Amino acid sequence: MDIRLELGGLLLVALGAVACVDPDDKASNVHDLRVLGMAVERPELMAPTCEFTAEALEVFTEQVTFRALLVDPAGEGRSLDYALWACADPEDTICEDASQRLLLAEGTTTAGELALPIRPGATVLPDGSLLLDKVRQADPYQGYGGLRMPLVLNVRAGGEAIFAMKRMVFSCPAVPGMEANQQPVLQGLTVEGAAWDDGALPTLTGKGTFVVRANDVSALEESYVVPGLRKEAVSLKEAWTITWHATLGEFTPEETGSADFNGQPGRHRTEWEPPEKGAVAQEVTFWAVVRDGRGGSSWLIRKARWTP
Structure with missing residues (x-):
């Protein structure tokens, strides 16, 4: 199977x-x-x-x-x-x-x-x-x-x-204007409005949800050119997506960003929710994996101490 x-x-x-x-x-x-x-x-x-x-x-x-x-x-x-x-x-x-x-x-x-x-x-x-x-x-x-x-x-x-x-x-x-893709790189994260730096171990307390955001990347989303079916140059713009993961609890939404039907990029805001019961205080690892939709990808790893 x-x-x-x-x-x-x-x-x-x-x-x-x-x-x-x-x-x-x-x-x-x-x-x-x-x-x-x-x-x-x-x-x-x-x-x-x-x-x-x-x-x-x-x-x-x-x-x-x-x-x-x-x-x-x-x-x-x-x-x-x-x-x-x-x-x-x-x-x-x-x-x-x-x-x-x-x-x-x-x-x-x-x-x-x-x-x-x-x-x-x-x-x-x-x-x-x-x-x-x-x-x-x-x-x-x-x-x-x-x-x-x-x-x-x-x-x-x-x-x-x-x-x-x-x-x-x-x-x-x-076609004219085509350039090689550059790797998307996140510019940092925040948790509950505070900077969440690499190596930091913030303490998250309670059963509620905790807001996690990626720092604004709109200026880094590349405009690029692809060939059209008639061999013309077609201009597009990236809309990065981020998938969110943790060793405890879950994220809602599990993926942020991309673009809506009108081409407007989504916000990179999500909420992490620990289990309602059965979990003890522990160190939790979090991952944010970004993709640009063109083959580029990278990730950030963060840790936090959670207590019920």
Whole structure:
């Protein structure tokens, strides 16, 4: 049995003991092994020209850093085995087709941020063909508007196994004004109106809800250009989304931001609510994972001391 979830653009596939998942389980309440976020630094490799030249290939084969936010609250620091694959078919959510995939990295780690140097654009399949060219062949637009190579991370521990997929973006300036995407980075958080700095441990007391906000990022949301169907330049603007997670309680809403039907960006304000009963005073870990909708992502980690 498997469960496939699309959370903020990050596809998660959980295998193993999934029959025990409560149907009322909240995504913002983290109590088991999960991949909360994946990012590539840089989020987009843009060649200087759309001609298939040595200069363009040099950009596409550059080394980048792959990052994954691994959380395992109940694991007590156990070892996690991982394997990172690149494959050609965007519908192959676990890179199952051995003829169309390549292993980029594997090893053992623990919960936290996994960082791996990779060169997915330089990967060559056993038949001698470039994986990126297979991605182009699988694309109905043959790369017009960019190529998105699936990167699939498999994490295993004990009887648990999860898959998480992120698409890495390769592009070229198909129309005037196109520029490579920049990583979205949050500018800080507040809790109950007070700055919530990295390393701080504020005390939250009581059973009520606590307001959490992300500092204003509107000035950082990029305006960008994409090619239209008639090969014209189409101007758009990012509307970042943030997914909120904690080791205790839950967030409402669990995702903030994005844009409404009129194109107006939403506010990054949410409320954290501890359990109504049964929980004791403890240190709680919180995660805010931001995505720009174009392949860029990053996260902040905060802690607080909660007492009933």
